[in-house]
Amino acid sequence: MSATYRDIKADILGKITRGEWKPGSLIPSELELAEVYGAARATVNRAMRELAEEGIIERKRKSGSRVRLSPLRQARFDIPVIRHQIEEQGRAYRYALVRSEVIEAPDWLCARLSLPGGARVRHLTCLHFADGTPWLHEDRWINLTLLPRAEAADFSAMGPTEWLVTQIPFSAVEISISATAADATLAAHLDCAVGEPLLMTERLTHWDGQTVTYVRLVHRPGHRMTTRY
Amino acid sequence: MSATYRDIKADILGKITRGEWKPGSLIPSELELAEVYGAARATVNRAMRELAEEGIIERKRKSGSRVRLSPLRQARFDIPVIRHQIEEQGRAYRYALVRSEVIEAPDWLCARLSLPGGARVRHLTCLHFADGTPWLHEDRWINLTLLPRAEAADFSAMGPTEWLVTQIPFSAVEISISATAADATLAAHLDCAVGEPLLMTERLTHWDGQTVTYVRLVHRPGHRMTTRY
DNA sequence: GAGTGGTCTAGACCACGCC
DNA sequence: GCGTGGTCTAGACCACTCG
Numbered sequence: 001m002s003a004t005y006r007d008i009k010a011d012i013l014g015k016i017t018r019g020e021w022k023p024g025s026l027i028p029s030e031l032e033l034a035e036v037y038g039a040a041r042a043t044v045n046r047a048m049r050e051l052a053e054e055g056i057i058e059r060k061r062k063s064g065s066r067v068r069l070s071p072l073r074q075a076r077f078d079i080p081v082i083r084h085q086i087e088e089q090g091r092a093y094r095y096a097l098v099r100s101e102v103i104e105a106p107d108w109l110c111a112r113l114s115l116p117g118g119a120r121v122r123h124l125t126c127l128h129f130a131d132g133t134p135w136l137h138e139d140r141w142i143n144l145t146l147l148p149r150a151e152a153a154d155f156s157a158m159g160p161t162e163w164l165v166t167q168i169p170f171s172a173v174e175i176s177i178s179a180t181a182a183d184a185t186l187a188a189h190l191d192c193a194v195g196e197p198l199l200m201t202e203r204l205t206h207w208d209g210q211t212v213t214y215v216r217l218v219h220r221p222g223h224r225m226t227t228r229y
Numbered sequence: 230m231s232a233t234y235r236d237i238k239a240d241i242l243g244k245i246t247r248g249e250w251k252p253g254s255l256i257p258s259e260l261e262l263a264e265v266y267g268a269a270r271a272t273v274n275r276a277m278r279e280l281a282e283e284g285i286i287e288r289k290r291k292s293g294s295r296v297r298l299s300p301l302r303q304a305r306f307d308i309p310v311i312r313h314q315i316e317e318q319g320r321a322y323r324y325a326l327v328r329s330e331v332i333e334a335p336d337w338l339c340a341r342l343s344l345p346g347g348a349r350v351r352h353l354t355c356l357h358f359a360d361g362t363p364w365l366h367e368d369r370w371i372n373l374t375l376l377p378r379a380e381a382a383d384f385s386a387m388g389p390t391e392w393l394v395t396q397i398p399f400s401a402v403e404i405s406i407s408a409t410a411a412d413a414t415l416a417a418h419l420d421c422a423v424g425e426p427l428l429m430t431e432r433l434t435h436w437d438g439q440t441v442t443y444v445r446l447v448h449r450p451g452h453r454m455t456t457r458y
Numbered sequence: 459g460a461g462t463g464g465t466c467t468a469g470a471c472c473a474c475g476c477c
Numbered sequence: 478g479c480g481t482g483g484t485c486t487a488g489a490c491c492a493c494t495c496g
Contacts, residue, residue: 197426
């Protein structure tokens with residue numbers, strides 16, 4: 001009798017995946033579908049809206065809704081808390097602080113963070129292990145002008161990522177993924193050969209228009225980021 | 230007077246980013262917020278639902294909604310159509326078919342695609358250029374058992390990706406990102422040194438429970454995937 | 459049991475975008 | 478203009494879950 005928005009969404013998605021409604025073709029209007037399914041228009045609207053958000057259909061006022069030609073626009077990757085990611089695999093997590101210093105930001109960092117020359121930053125190098133083998137190398141820079149508390153904080157037991165989420169309420173983030181070659185330091189820390197290709201994630205965290213912290217995470221050799229949709 | 234769900238969402242997000250509502254703390258119920266904002270509960274519900282989808286808050290029946298402790302769960306990356314990605318930069322797109330063959334799937338491919346031994350596949354190697362410089366190397370395998378039309382298709386002018394979207398209505402996809410080292414072939418095609426670290430995207434496309442196609446996209450040296458949220 | 463979110467309805471008005 | 482999606486409302490019932 002009463003179709004839920006999930007039923008309707010699944011049914012429409014079925015018609016698309018089975019090829020009954022082909023890419024580029026027009027889908028009946030919300031009013032028509034509401035009648036077909038015996039539901040309110042708001043219910044049909046929610047089903048269609050979610051399909052649009054997922055990149056399966058395109059909607060335009062007056063012209064109606066169409067099945068998208070290229071079936072997708074975006075992929076979502078989970079950003080795990082490192083400790084959880086490792087523990088979910090049933091492996092033991094261990095954290096180690098390798099190096100900690102307070103310095104004047106080098107030029108490349110000033111450029112990256114839009115900092116004035118001579119700004120002081122805390123620079124940390126940390127390692128994350130899974131069952132004793134290196135999992136992730138973390139190079140973290142914290143802007144002390146914006147977060148002076150970071151100068152005195154103790155990162156020997158708690159990693160900077162975990163500490164930072166307790167300090168910064170919420171923030172705009174820019175994430176970048178690329179490939180890099182292991183230099184001597186990375187090779188030693190990640191237990192791999194110099195020159196080995198490694199997956200690198202960089203994150204810039206903004207707050208109130210300024211950059212609070214920059215982190216460069218280099219994953220163990222062979223690491224993959226995977227997602228389904 | 231009348232607050233839209235966008236207004237409400239922005240206002241709540243503001244309270245969270247400004248630290249008025251701290252991570253872990255309880256947010257007023259929908260009913261209370263509806264009164265505060267002078268809106269219907271459905272309107273508040275939509276604002277809160279979207280904040281939950283974006284990983285900003287957590288909701289549970291009876292216990293209510295809380296600001297998440299770790300402010301995020303996922304990042305979205307746009308999956309561009311290569312041609313568009315290049316043309317949006319104001320650069321000229323060019324496609325080239327490097328190699329095409331129909332073969333029995335090698336063992337590693339059978340394993341990856343859950344194919345029976347001896348299954349025939351079409352294997353294509355293509356290059357995508359931006360302003361004449363190599364942008365992306367594409368290694369594509371198409372399961373001919375599921376898509377026999379692919380055997381006769383001509384990929385000299387149209388890339389397999391563009392052709393496939395016209396053939397497969399919609400599909401489940403698995404995406405994987407990793408770092409790889411350039412071998413001699415890749416180095417020649419992408420005009421870089423052997424051993425250079427390169428970002429690789431792999432995609433498995435399923436249809437009706439079976440794998441239709443597998444593609445390995447290797448990006449030009451220094452390529453970054455970037456997103457904000 | 460009772461509070462909270464999850465969803466549906468019927469109706470309404472608005473905004474965009476073709477014609 | 479007018480059709481389509483975008484959103485809001487007021488009210489309702491249900492489902493989960495905590496005490």
